[in-house]
Amino acid sequence: MAAHEPRCVTALEVLPVRGRSRELAVIDTLVERLAGGRGSIVLIDGPPGIGKTRLLRECGERTVSHGGRLLSATATEHQRAVPFAPLFSATLAADPPVGDADALRALGSVTDLRYWVVRELQSAIAEAARATPLMIAIDDAHLADAGTVTALRLLMAALADAPVLWALTTRNGTCGAAIRDAVQALGAGGVAHAAHLLLPPVDVVAAAGIVSDILGSSVDDSLSQLAAQAMGNPFLVIELLHGLREDNRIHFAGGRASAIGPALPRRMVTTMEKRLDSLNPMTRELVGLASILPERFSVTLLARMLDRRPAELVGAITEAVRADLLIGDEELLKFRHDLLRSAARNTLPESLRRALERESADVLLDLGAVPEDVAPQLARSAEVGDLAAVASLRSAARSLARADCSGAADIALRALELAGCEPALRAALLAENVELLIRASRFDEAEAMAARALSGDLPPQAEADIRVSLSMLPTRWPQHRAAENRSVLTLPDLAPVTRARNQAWLASTMMLDGQLAAGPVAREALEQLARLDDVETETLAKTTVAAVELATGYGRRASAICDDVMAGSARLGASSSAGQAATRYCSMVLAALGRLEDATANVAVNRAVAEAERKTSTVQLLDMIQAMCDAAAGQLGQARAAFAPHVQTVGAHDYVVADVVALTHLALVAVHLDDKTLIRHTSSAARGVAQDGCTDSARVRARCVLVRAAWYRGDLTSAVRHLGQKAPLLPLPLWPTDFDNAVLTARLAAATGDEVAHRHAGMTLDVLERENPRAPLLSGVAQYVRGLLERDVASLAGAVNTLSTAERPMLHAAALEDLGQLLRDADQRDAAADTLSQAFDVYSAHGAVGDARRTARSLHDFGVSRRIVRTRAKTGWESLTPAELRVAELVIEGASNPEVAQRLSLSPHTVNTHLRHVYSKLGVNSRTELKRVAAVKRRPTRSTRQSSGLRAV
Structure with a gap:
């Protein structure tokens, strides 16, 4: 060999892994766990070129050598619009396949695709893992579609106890945040054994x-x-x-x-252009053209673009492979590294690149690609007036909206830009864009676009579509949303389906506004929808009827409607605005009925859909309903953490209905917890809502907050004054706290003899006893209210018995407490002491410090000594002290340490100490992680609902 002649470079596939001893030790541990029948998760994280793929391959080889089976796939950019592409590639393309390919692909016609795909894959993977331990490897997971990321999170959680090793790679930075957050949440929550390997540079x-x-x-x-x-x-x-x-x-x-x-x-110094210049002209042309194609491309596509027969490209492809520019990837080709692809693309003039991308999009469509696959190329390359591109982009946006509403909105916006001055087309696109922006929770953009569109001359149909979309905005108060629906009623020449949908949305906004007339309006919508095929809007109208039925005392009817809705959930397009609103209202009715397990399950399924589609606002609303369930179930710490940030919003007078929900429930939680500071804050916020709230129901509930605070202080005169004269205490829509308010009013009437309080309690009783037979919770609360008003031991005992089987432990404990007091007044001291002790036990079990202390004082009069011993958890939200929790809440809202110190009147040093304790107890290291943990904290199951942090003695 000549002195300067380089030797043949060793094939990279057989090279050992260098500088990764720590990572390999972790991988060996995980592979041994897998061989022992235990599953794990490993996320390999790092910048491009750091060796993620090589380490993933090594993990697979070690798994196979230990008797495991490897299922692998690579996520690619051009498949981001194809739901579950990498998961299907890893499972269905395996030999033998894991899962029923025909069944899974058939699910593509189901609107709510994600839930059923995950369920089928979970079953198939579990069955395969029982035969042979599995490693499921997804390379470049940061390029996976949102549906795949959500499916991975759900599958990894559901199969945590199965012999499955999940191995994923992702780039560091924001592009890999979604998959990184999913893995970290599972590990931090104790759901799965997870390892996060952040690859540093090798030494x-x-x-x-x-x-x-x-x-x-x-x-x-x-x-x-x-x-x-x-x-x-x-x-x-x-x-x-x-x-x-x-x-x-x-x-x-x-x-x-x-x-x-x-x-x-x-x-390393010059450019990719120089490297390309060293190739034959045909190879140079081929590589440049390949750089504008999808990441993985076929020889057929290359040949079509070059107007050559595939056989004519053999020499050029061989040269490109030998030059380490292209590599084979199963039956396709791709660049050896994204850096090479980007560099090659940048060697092309901008105008030529756009023209080639536009041409490649047409060729891809001609070869059978779906619009979602070519949307990125069309969006980059098409010119204004390219109506064929507009049509393809519209189709892509409609398909992608089921998996990623924000991405679909971006595509639709580009279609609008390309539409030119075609009036009818632009009007239709404007309506589609407003709807997609709202579904993507991009409300400011939607409002601005709608305002511009409505200020011009629009066809009635386009105007109606835009106004119906605006009636869905959760950032508007219901009466303002209903105004849009009423404007649509005056428009001529509308499609029947548009009128029916508008009628259903009008009914739902009237329901949220507290108008019982929403019931007839919803029934009229159902009559119109009976002649149409729109399951989502029909379900929206049904759940509106259910909410009205419940508020007027017909709980069994409301419950039956919800059962019907849940039974038909497979047909319901939960990704649509109407479908998601319907599931929220169904969950809200179930929560108010005391069917908390059903409400929680419904929230969980639909939260996964909203999360997959990146609908942040919908996720927040569902989290609010879950927090309502937490409060009703006596999970006071979790409810407090979820609701507390909203008090500041209400105090700033920049609030919406959801903030009033939070305020109402948080005020009740504060009294249960005996948190005087929180009671003071909620009362202050409630005074503003009671004076200037935008709806009657908001003002009524704000007054109930003030009534409860006055009752807590023992100021019965102020409590009666805050009660008001006219508004009903069971407003539409009903929330779980409304039954607590009904009981409080009856307590106030019994304690003071006040005529107004008696009238309110009597009106409430009329509603609660209207149906016969009654829904269980309504029956229990009716017995409770009647027992208080009539001082009837039998009624209160009946309430205790009924509520003991309900999912409302705080109401059950309160009924026990009031029954004990009534038995004491009847000189049944032994029975009274026993009943009060039962109340004390329930209060203590749920951390209701204020109620437990009050009951303990009553027991002291009988010579019975009961006390509560705090057994605070060591980690998690329940482990935080009140001071630490207040600091955490402000930091989650975005306050800096000095701002927290100023707002809580603490020294910066004290704030820093509290924050360190919060980080330690929650297992986080930064504000960003704290916010993430707050957003994804696990919800309680029935088995955890009795945990409290208090022990009764």
Whole structure:
């Protein structure tokens, strides 16, 4: 061999892994766990070129060597609009396949695709893992579609106890945040055994080892020093060696390799253009053209674009492969690295790149690609007036909206830009854009676009579509949303389905506004929808009727409607605005009925859909309903953490209905917890709502907050004054706290004899006793209210018995307490003491400090000593002290340490100490992680509902 002739570089696939001893030790542990029948998750994280794919391959090889089976796939950019593409590739493309390919693909016609796909995959993977431990490897998971990310999170949680090793790679930074958050949440929550391998640059010794492995020789300092300039990135080390080899700058002598000269090779300094210039013209053209195609492309596509037969490309493809630009990927080709693809694309003039991308989109569509696959190329390359591109982008947006509403909105916005001055087309696109922006929770953009559109001359149908979309805005108060629906009623020449949908949305906004007339309006909508095929809007109208039925005392009717809705959930398009609103209202009715398990299950399923589609507002609304369930179930700490940030919003007079929900429930939680500071804050916020609330129901509930605070202080005169004269205490829509308010009013009437309080309690009783037979919770509350008003032991005992089987422990405990007081007044001291002790036990079990202390004082009169011993958890939200929790809440809202110190009148040092304790107890290291944990904290199951942090003695 000549002195300056480089040796043949060793095939990269057989090279050892260098500089990753720690990571390999973790992988060995996980593989051993898998061989022992235990599952795990490993996320390999790092920048491009750091060696993620190589480590993933090594993990797979070690799994197979230990008797496991490898299922692998790579997520790609061009498949981001195809739901579950990498998961299907890993499972259905395996040999033998894991899962029923026909069944899973058939689910593509089901609107609520995600839930059923996850369920089918879970069953198939579990069955396969029972036969052979599995490793499921997804490379470049940061490129996966939102549906895949959500499915992975759900599957990893559901199969945590199965012998499945989930191995994922992702780039660091924001692009990999979704998959990173999912893995970290599962690990932090104790759901699964998870390892996060953040790959650092390899050290200089490892870099030198890579050089030695590639060259098949020991190396001297000259090569080691050059390799060090790659900053520990294995890919760049390899690129460096290829560049030196091309420059003929590697010298071999005496079994040792050295570099000729200290300069970097031209490959690393010049440009990809120079590298392409070294190729044959045909190869150069092929590589440049390939750079504008999807990440993985076929020879057929290349041939069509080059107007050649595939056989004519053999030489050029071979040269590109030998030049390490392209590699084979199963039956397709791709660039060896994204950096190469990007560099090659940038060698093309902008105008030529756009023209080629536009042409490639047409070819892809002609070859059978779906619009979602070519949407990115069309969006980049089409010119204004390209109506064919507009049609394809509209189709892509409609399909993508089921998986990623924000991405679909971006595509639709681009279609609008390309539509030019075609009036009818622009009007239709404007309506579609407003709807998609609202579904994507991009409300400001939607409002601005709608305002511009409505200020012009629109066809009636387009105006109606825009106004119906505006009636869905959760950032508006119900009466303002209903105004849009009423405007639609005056428009001529509308499609029947538009009128029916508008009628259903009008009914729902009237219901949220507290108008019982929403019932007839919803029934009229149902009559119109009976002649149409719109299951989602029909369900919206049904749940509106259910809410009205409940508020007027017909709980069994409301419950039956919800059962019907849940039974038909497979047909319900939960990703549509009407479908998601319907499921929220159904959950809200179930929560008010005391069917908390059903409400929680309904929330969980639909939250997964909303999360997959990145509907942040919908997720927040569902979290609010879940927090309502938490409060009703006696999970006071969780409810407090979820509701507390909204008090500041209400106090700033920039609030919506959801904030009033939070205020009402938080005020009740504060009294249960005996949190005087929180009671003061909620009362202050409630005074503003009671004076200027935008709806009657908001003002009524704000007054109930003030009544409860006055009752807590023992100020019965103020409590009666706050009660007001006219508004009903069971407003539409009913919330779980409304029954607590009904009981409080009856207590107030019994304690004071006040005529107004008696009248309110009597009106409430009329509603609660209207149906016969009654829904269980309504029956229990009716017995409770009647027992208080009539001081009837039998009625209160009946209430205790009925509420003991309900999912409302705080109401049950309150009924026990009041029954005990009535028995005491009847001189039944033993029975009274026993009943009060039962109340004390329930209060203590749920951390209701204020109620437990009050009951303990009553027991003291009987000579019975009961006390509560705080057994605070060591970790988690329940472990935080009140001071730590207040600091955490403000930090979650975005306050800095000095701002927290000022608002809580603490020293910065004290705030810092509290925050350190919060980080330690929640297992986080930063404000960002704290906010993330607050957003994804796990919800309680029935088995955890009795945990409290208090022990009764």
